[in-house]
Amino acid sequence: MISESSFAYVADLLRRETAMLCDPGKEYLVEARLLPLARSAGDADVDRYVARLRTGPDAVAERARAVDALTINETSWFRDLAPYQAFTDVMLAHLLQARAATRHLEIWSAACSSGQEAYSLAMLLDESLPPGWTWRIHATDVSPTMLERVRAGRYSQVEMNRGMPATRLVRYFSRVGSEWEVGAELRSHVTTAPLNLAASFPPMPVFDVVFLRNVLIYFDLDTKRDILRRVSPRVAPDGYLLLGSSETTLDLDDAWVREPAGRVALHRPRAAVRRSAPAAAASSPASALSTALPGARACTP
Numbered sequence: 001m002i003s004e005s006s007f008a009y010v011a012d013l014l015r016r017e018t019a020m021l022c023d024p025g026k027e028y029l030v031e032a033r034l035l036p037l038a039r040s041a042g043d044a045d046v047d048r049y050v051a052r053l054r055t056g057p058d059a060v061a062e063r064a065r066a067v068d069a070l071t072i073n074e075t076s077w078f079r080d081l082a083p084y085q086a087f088t089d090v091m092l093a094h095l096l097q098a099r100a101a102t103r104h105l106e107i108w109s110a111a112c113s114s115g116q117e118a119y120s121l122a123m124l125l126d127e128s129l130p131p132g133w134t135w136r137i138h139a140t141d142v143s144p145t146m147l148e149r150v151r152a153g154r155y156s157q158v159e160m161n162r163g164m165p166a167t168r169l170v171r172y173f174s175r176v177g178s179e180w181e182v183g184a185e186l187r188s189h190v191t192t193a194p195l196n197l198a199a200s201f202p203p204m205p206v207f208d209v210v211f212l213r214n215v216l217i218y219f220d221l222d223t224k225r226d227i228l229r230r231v232s233p234r235v236a237p238d239g240y241l242l243l244g245s246s247e248t249t250l251d252l253d254d255a256w257v258r259e260p261a262g263r264v265a266l267h268r269p270r271a272a273v274r275r276s277a278p279a280a281a282a283s284s285p286a287s288a289l290s291t292a293l294p295g296a297r298a299c300t301p
């Protein structure tokens, strides 16, 4: 098992690079994630691999690989269902009217993991928007491996079994070997970009809807507060933020008004406390300021 000092080094590295907390008790997880990397680097055990991370000739690149391997990427299609119900019934219902002039929507799947969230939203937009509307989904994550998976748009049968209805499987996917591949049309609306939520944000669009789900749980209170504070000006004044089912802005940040929608709470920016938003962003719909994120890459095959 990984030594105490190696574990402390890895936990500190992960925290510095992603803000993710890795408390004592998670040794088994670190060991399981790093052992394959240790083996492929030719190290007999994880302690030797951690020594390589500290001072090895390729330490910087190896540390990036280790951090990537340590991210927790649990996800599924239409995860928890209720947020997606609220997306079509409440958010899109409002935005169809509010964006009738521009007929364009900008959506951010922040911490997108392997892309099920972004493509679930893409299916709903494809099914819900009238002809003539345009839309873009920006899928970002700190893990390069996950972004590569979003671009590949390929999923195993086991992954498909986690929430993909048969009708949508038939409509949006084709079989490639033992995997299922998202169709080109849906993928043409999705771009990926690396983005560390814990670092300052690059120039980016103002979004109509932000899905920031099941990632704040990995951070400490100050980091959660800081991220929510910086996300607030990135949400259009009449747009929406959606968090995971166990996440909340309550007691963290007063920049949000909570609006119940079925079993979920939608968060809308509180106009009075919008901070450091670009001047135009505070009064414009997302589409007026549409730009791509730095390092954005298309998912089109």
Ligand SMILES: C[S@@+](CC[C@H](N)C(=O)[O-])C[C@H]1O[C@@H](n2cnc3c(N)ncnc32)[C@H](O)[C@@H]1O
Pocket (backbone or CB within 6 Å): 017, 018, 019, 020, 071, 072, 073, 074, 075, 076, 079, 110, 111, 112, 113, 114, 117, 140, 141, 142, 143, 146, 195, 196, 197, 198, 212, 213, 214, 215, 218, 244
């Ligand atoms: C549990 S998954 C959530 C995926 C998806 N949002 C969902 O709800 O199904 C958490 C994701 O957060 C990403 N992540 C962790 N720390 C991050 C950070 N500092 N910045 C951006 N993404 C991060 C991980 O790489 C992982 O893909």
